[in-house]
Amino acid sequence: MTKILIVDDSAFMRQIFKKIIENEPGLTLVGTARHGQQALQMIPKLKPDVITLDIEMPVKNGLETLEEIMRLEKPIPTIMCSSLDDRETVLKALELGAFDFIPKPSKSLTLKISEIAHDLTIKIKAAAILDKKPSTVKPVTLLKKKIHKAKSPDQYPIIAIGTSSGGPKALKAIIPAFPADLPAAILIVQHMPPGFTASLAKRLDQNSAIKVKEATEDDQLQPGLALIAPGGYHLEVTDNNHILLNQKPTKWGVRPCVDYMLISASQVFTHRMIGVILTGMGQDGAEGMKVIKANNGYGIIEDKSTAQVYGMPGATIRANAYDQIVPLNQIPEKIIDVIERRF
Numbered sequence: 001m002t003k004i005l006i007v008d009d010s011a012f013m014r015q016i017f018k019k020i021i022e023n024e025p026g027l028t029l030v031g032t033a034r035h036g037q038q039a040l041q042m043i044p045k046l047k048p049d050v051i052t053l054d055i056e057m058p059v060k061n062g063l064e065t066l067e068e069i070m071r072l073e074k075p076i077p078t079i080m081c082s083s084l085d086d087r088e089t090v091l092k093a094l095e096l097g098a099f100d101f102i103p104k105p106s107k108s109l110t111l112k113i114s115e116i117a118h119d120l121t122i123k124i125k126a127a128a129i130l131d132k133k134p135s136t137v138k139p140v141t142l143l144k145k146k147i148h149k150a151k152s153p154d155q156y157p158i159i160a161i162g163t164s165s166g167g168p169k170a171l172k173a174i175i176p177a178f179p180a181d182l183p184a185a186i187l188i189v190q191h192m193p194p195g196f197t198a199s200l201a202k203r204l205d206q207n208s209a210i211k212v213k214e215a216t217e218d219d220q221l222q223p224g225l226a227l228i229a230p231g232g233y234h235l236e237v238t239d240n241n242h243i244l245l246n247q248k249p250t251k252w253g254v255r256p257c258v259d260y261m262l263i264s265a266s267q268v269f270t271h272r273m274i275g276v277i278l279t280g281m282g283q284d285g286a287e288g289m290k291v292i293k294a295n296n297g298y299g300i301i302e303d304k305s306t307a308q309v310y311g312m313p314g315a316t317i318r319a320n321a322y323d324q325i326v327p328l329n330q331i332p333e334k335i336i337d338v339i340e341r342r343f
Contacts, residue, residue, distance in 0.1 A: 002128040003030040005048035007039040007065065008081065009057040013104060017052055020117045027124060034058075036065030043069075043076070050127045051078045052120070054104075055086045055093070063093060070097040077127035079120070087199040091168055099127040099308070100165045103193050118253070126165065126281045126309055142209060143177050143332055156223045157184040157343050158269045159335060162258030162288070164191040164280025166308030168200055170328055171278075172207065175226060177332035180209040184274070184339060186226035187215075187235065187265060189258045191280065194232035201228045219243040229256035236264035252284045258312070262288025266295045273297030274338055276331065277322075279307035283315035290321040298338050303327045 004027055006017045014032050021029045030046045033039035037060040039051070051069065055062035062080060069076055080101035082090045090101050100123050102116065163170055167190045175186070190200060198214045204226070205212035213219075215227040221241045229235035233245040234256050244264075251257040258277075262285065266273050275292040277285045279302060289299050299322035301313045306328035316322055326334050 001028045002026060002124065003028055003047065003049045004124060005030055005039060005042065005046055005051045006032045007034075007036060007051060007057070007062075008032075008054040009034050010054070013054065013081065016113065016116070017120065020113075020120055021124075023117075024121045027121065036060030036062065036068075039065060040068055043072075048076060050099075050124050051076050052081055052124075053078050053098075054081050055089050056083075063089060063096070066093055066096055066098055077130050079123050079127060087196050088203075090196065091199060091203055094166075094168045095172065099123070099130070103195075122253075122281065123165070126311070130308070143179055143336060155272065155343065157272050157274055157339055158187065158221065158265055159184050159274045159276065160187045160262055160265050160288075160292075161276045161278065162189050162262065162280070162285040162312065163278035164254075164282065164284065164309070164312060166279035167191070169308070170302065170306075171200075171204060173328050174278075174332050175204050175210070175212060176208045178208065178210050180224060182210050183223050183343070184335075185221040185223055186210070187221070187237075187261055188226060188228045189235060189256045189261045190228060191254050191256070191258075191284070192231045194230065197228050197231045204228075215243045215245065217243065217245050229261060231256070234260045236260055237268050239268050241268075252282050254282075254284060258285040259288040263291045266292045266297060269297075271296040272343075274335060275299045276302075276335070277313050277316045278302045278328070278331075279309050280312035281309050282311050285312050286315040286319040286321060289316050290319055293321050293323075298342065299323050300331060300334060300338075301325045302331065 008014050021027045035057045053062050077099040080093045080098045081104050083104050102119050201212050201214040210224045212226040214230050236244045273292045275289050301322045303325050304310050
């Protein structure tokens, strides 16, 4: 039985989360706290397996509380609960070691309780089986190796990255390592709800030599540009190198979906594809990587030693849809090596 501690100053939110947890087999609520200081006092006695943690609270807020949780001898997997106004704080929390986050519903319930319940329970169960301490992002060193450009200007490679839980931290270890003259276009699908991917793109752009932006309809792929699928939209590409956004049904319960992006891009760019699957829950990306491999593209998987959650990488390995398995900090250099050898 997975023990949960709810930390939120809103009685409304505590009640919603309480009902969700009590209605889910395998989960049990061991306590609720109105602020971070109260939660920290309760942890030694209650020994929760997972904590849900609000961001804006009196006495001790979510970030301050998370920092202390991460300093425990055995840090407790923590899921942040945030409003759209907390976007930057959420990304900071993920960098500090939070397992993941869910958007808070408003009192008008514009976000359906059933959707919140599914999202919350899936993430609690994934967090509960973590077997290693959250890793910190090592300072990224900009790759200074001289990279040869593609022999033909219109034959540059496409780096397509898929990730979910733990992804923002993993992306921060990869994207800023690329030099400004990277002779490849980048597509990224990070499982995130609407409103948060723009902040993620802005944060990566500020720390990177290449340009990073949230994708918009009809953006054009080009070397040195990374486009992130907006939350709530699938990202695909057309045969004239332009972005197509759509709201087709979710796949694997997510939108954007990594598989849609990988399959679409691979059908257009075939052997020019370099697929990369990073940390994440579920199996999104495995089907797409099979298509990349079938079209003579190249596949790189994040190694279990660095991935926060090994669902997506593990599913891709089981599908035998990869060429190499690489620790996170070695992925940028490995991508450059593939570009040098194949283009």
